[in-house]
Amino acid sequence: MSQTKEIPLMEKIVSLCKRKGFIFQSSEIYGGINGFWDYGPLGAELKRNLRTTWWNAMMREREDVVPLDATIIMHPAIWKASGHVDTFADPMSTCKSCKKLVRSDQWWAMMCEQPWVQSLAALVEPGTDAFHTGDLLKWAKGKGKQLAPNLALVRNPEITLSWLAQDHEQGKRPQDAREFYLYLATEQRNVTGFVTPCPHCGGELTEPRPFNLMLRTHYGPIESDDNLCYLRPETAQAIFAQFKNVVDSTRVKVPFGIGQIGKAFRNEITPRNFTFRSREFEQMELEFFIPPDEVVQLIHGNVSTWSEGADLSTPQPNWGWEMWHRYWVAQRTAYYAGIGLGPDVLDYYWQSKADLAHYARACVDILFKFPFGTEELEGIAARGDFDLSQHQKHSGKPLEVFDEELRAAAVKLTDEQRAAFITKVQEDWNDHNKSREDATLFCERLLKGFYVPHVIEPSAGLDRLALAVLALAYTEIEKTDAKGAKETVTVMRFHPRIAPKKVAVFPLLKNKPELVSKARGVYDLLKKHLAADYDEGGSIGKRYARQDEAGTPFCVTVDFDTLGERGPELLDTVTLRHRDDGSQERVKISDLLGRLLPLVQ
RNA sequence: GCGGGUAUAGCUUAGUGGUAAAGCUCCAGUCUUCCAAACUGGCUAUGAGGGUUCGAUUCCCUCUACCCGCUCCA
Numbered sequence: 016m017s018q019t020k021e022i023p024l025m026e027k028i029v030s031l032c033k034r035k036g037f038i039f040q041s042s043e044i045y046g047g048i049n050g051f052w053d054y055g056p057l058g059a060e061l062k063r064n065l066r067t068t069w070w071n072a073m074m075r076e077r078e079d080v081v082p083l084d085a086t087i088i089m090h091p092a093i094w095k096a097s098g099h100v101d102t103f104a105d106p107m108s109t110c111k112s113c114k115k116l117v118r119s120d121q122w123w124a125m126m127c128e129q130p131w132v133q134s135l136a137a138l139v140e141p142g143t144d145a146f147h148t149g150d151l152l153k154w155a156k157g158k159g160k161q162l163a164p165n166l167a168l169v170r171n172p173e174i175t176l177s178w179l180a181q182d183h184e185q186g187k188r189p190q191d192a193r194e195f196y197l198y199l200a201t202e203q204r205n206v207t208g209f210v211t212p213c214p215h216c217g218g219e220l221t222e223p224r225p226f227n228l229m230l231r232t233h234y235g236p237i238e239s240d241d242n243l244c245y246l247r248p249e250t251a252q253a254i255f256a257q258f259k260n261v262v263d264s265t266r267v268k269v270p271f272g273i274g275q276i277g278k279a280f281r282n283e284i285t286p287r288n289f290t291f292r293s294r295e296f297e298q299m300e301l302e303f304f305i306p307p308d309e310v311v312q313l314i315h316g317n318v319s320t321w322s323e324g325a326d327l328s329t330p331q332p333n334w335g336w337e338m339w340h341r342y343w344v345a346q347r348t349a350y351y352a353g354i355g356l357g358p359d360v361l362d363y364y365w366q367s368k369a370d371l372a373h374y375a376r377a378c379v380d381i382l383f384k385f386p387f388g389t390e391e392l393e394g395i396a397a398r399g400d401f402d403l404s405q406h407q408k409h410s411g412k413p414l415e416v417f418d419e420e421l422r423a424a425a426v427k428l429t430d431e432q433r434a435a436f437i438t439k440v441q442e443d444w445n446d447h448n449k450s451r452e453d454a455t456l457f458c459e460r461l462l463k464g465f466y467v468p469h470v471i472e473p474s475a476g477l478d479r480l481a482l483a484v485l486a487l488a489y490t491e492i493e494k495t496d497a498k499g500a501k502e503t504v505t506v507m508r509f510h511p512r513i514a515p516k517k518v519a520v521f522p523l524l525k526n527k528p529e530l531v532s533k534a535r536g537v538y539d540l541l542k543k544h545l546a547a548d549y550d551e552g553g554s555i556g557k558r559y560a561r562q563d564e565a566g567t568p569f570c571v572t573v574d575f576d577t578l579g580e581r582g583p584e585l586l587d588t589v590t591l592r593h594r595d596d597g598s599q600e601r602v603k604i605s606d607l608l609g610r611l612l613p614l615v616q
Numbered sequence: 617g618c619g620g621g622u623a624u625a626g627c628u629u630a631g632u633g634g635u636a637a638a639g640c641u642c643c644a645g646u647c648u649u650c651c652a653a654a655c656u657g658g659c660u661a662u663g664a665g666g667g668u669u670c671g672a673u674u675c676c677c678u679c680u681a682c683c684c685g686c687u688c689c690a
Contacts, residue, residue, distance in 0.1 A: 023683090025683090026683080029682090030627065030628085031627090033626075033627080034626060034627055034641080040681075040682085043663095043681090045664090045680090046663060046664060046679090046680045046681060047663085047680070047681045047682080048680090048681085049680085049681070049682090107617080107687075109617070109618060109686090110618095110686095115618090115685095115686050115687085116617075116618075116686050116687045116688095117686090117687090118687080215686095228688090249690075250690095279690075281688095281690090283687095283688070284617070284686095284687055284688065285617090285686090285687065285688075287683090287684090287688085288683095289682095292688070292689080292690090296690065297690090298690055299690090300690085380689075380690095390689080391689055391690070392690080393690070394689075394690065474690060475690065476690035477690085478690085479690065480690095494651090494652090502652080504651095504652075521650090523648095523649060523650070524647095524648065524649070525648095526646090526647080526648085527649095552642090552643085553652075554648070554650090554651085554652075554653065555648090555649090555650050555651065556650070556651035556652055556653080557651085557652045557653090558650095558651085558652090559650080559651045559652080560651070560652045561652080563651090563652095570650095570651095572650065574649065574650075575649065576649095590650070592650080592651085597651065599650075599651095
């Protein structure tokens with residue numbers, strides 16, 4: 016069979032996911048539902064394994080992180096405090112001409128970057144809004160035609176400019192540059208009112224429509240505004256909301272973390288790329304609480320900041336936020352390497368100051384090279400004390416911790432040292448646009464031993480990780496069969512730790528009862544400790560191929576040697592076959608678990 | 617939400633205004649001593665709803681889902 020066209024890799028992966036039971040479309044028999052995906056038998060195991068690796072690496076194997084499992088629906092005030100009610104309702108406009116989507120809050124910023132706006136700005140006298148109608152007319156017929164073809168000024172310069180002239184005669188002039196562009200975009204002002212121009216082509220933008228990205232529901236049987244609530248758009252906020260309870264119930268001390276794995280929901284505008292962006296997804300989030308640098312300074316007399324090559328292996332008491340942030344990037348990188356995602360498939364994107372949310376100090380995205388592009392797998396943000404402070408403010412409940420060392424250090428300060436410390440904090444905070452009052456209050460509490468911890472947030476998407484792992488595992492091998500015909504076989508090369516099934520057991524032949532019962536026995540032995548599979552259908556080669564597609568790293572075959580037919584030295588030994596190179600070795604049944612368990616755990 | 621494309625079995629494809637074909641997969645059996653063997657038999661499909669028509673999988677409309685762009689960033 017000659018392949019007439021090359022099927023894109025992503026389509027092959029989607030097809031395999033369905034065929035083998037990794038991922039199905041949600042509600043498929045009813046036509047499916049946009050942005051929702053189900054995990055089939057193999058996918059459910061795969062995801063569970065990934066979840067477990069995160070849980071173990073982030074919590075079980077550490078002394079300083081504890082878990083939480085909070086509800087999906089929480090008090091709606093949480094989302095007010097976190098800012099999601101506001102920021103997740105971005106109003107958007109569509110251009111009636113070029114159909115592009117524009118976020119209303121970014122309209123002016125986009126405008127300023129456009130060549131047509133910049134070339135127009137050159138015609139307007141800086142600072143005065145003074146301009147020559149002749150210049151504008153000339154622009155409209157020349158540059159404007161190329162740069163902003165759908166702008167009213169370009170399509171119909173005389174009429175458009177007449178409004179400007181008319182207002183001008185009456186002493187009205189555009190208040191600012193923004194309004195100036197509204198004039199230039201408006202042709203029939205008496206009919207349409209002012210038109211907002213599309214930054215891309217100058218065409219007319221629709222009225223902004225709200226895009227609320229949170230899914231809503233109501234608690235209680237009667238729907239009303241009083242019981243409106245949201246399905247959480249992230250798991251993180253529950254951690255902040257329960258921060259105090261965790262601190263009070265577990266004897267944790269800063270620095271420490273709270274981790275959580277759970278579902279989150281976002282009404283994405285366009286779910287896309289298979290499960291990569293879906294409306295219901297699972298997050299694995301850690302909020303790691305650290306002392307503010309000011310606290311570290313006071314207790315230790317210095318703050319360790321990051322420099323190239325700094326040792327990030329073991330946390331130090333004098334680490335500042337920057338070190339902790341880098342530390343978690345290193346930790347997460349090591350985690351990914353441990354499940355097979357090495358440096359060759361990962362990338363990092365350090366957000367620039369302009370990209371950062373206003374409260375964030377730094378954020379790095381860990382990216383994976385997906386078949387459809389290099390996209391985010393996890394974000395690691397240094398969020399300062401924004402979240403806890405917001406909840407402290409909105410709830411009215413103190414979310415500070417008390418640090419005995421801190422108080423002891425503060426007590427030792429002389430009055431001059433205290434004053435100098437406070438002045439220094441006020442200056443530093445001023446540089447970050449924070450008020451002097453806030454700084455003073457912060458110092459007051461701090462010198463008594465109280466502070467609101469800062470947070471480093473490694474936040475990973477489980478579904479994205481599952482997709483990454485599927486994409487990475489997918490391998491096609493060209494084979495030539497006995498007749499010389501070429502065929503392509505698929506092998507899912509999962510890291511053994513995350514493979515859905517660890518081992519499959521076969522009798523060499525299914526019509527020999529002795530082989531079957533022996534193989535069953537081996538299967539019963541293994542399945543108590545490993546995700547194991549038993550198969551006696553088809554030929555031995557077919558069974559290997561089936562397991563290769565499922566990504567099972569090991570197959571065990573019971574043959575006549577196992578029964579001792581060729582002598583006692585091979586009695587109770589089996590063939591252990593390795594997925595990736597097809598190699599085989601002879602292993603005693605009693606040694607199997609000892610061999611396999613270390614490889615898959 | 618807007619624009620473009622797609623929709624036939626579990627998968628990959630064929631085909632037709634007159635009741636859908638094939639390969640692979642899957643299941644059962646015969647056989648088979650280690651990488652999708654062979655043989656026999658079997659299950660399974662025109663995304664949903666309307667319209668035109670004597671008759672629609674085929675033509676038209678609507679919806680849904682998927683893919684590509686605008687947008688988004690766990």
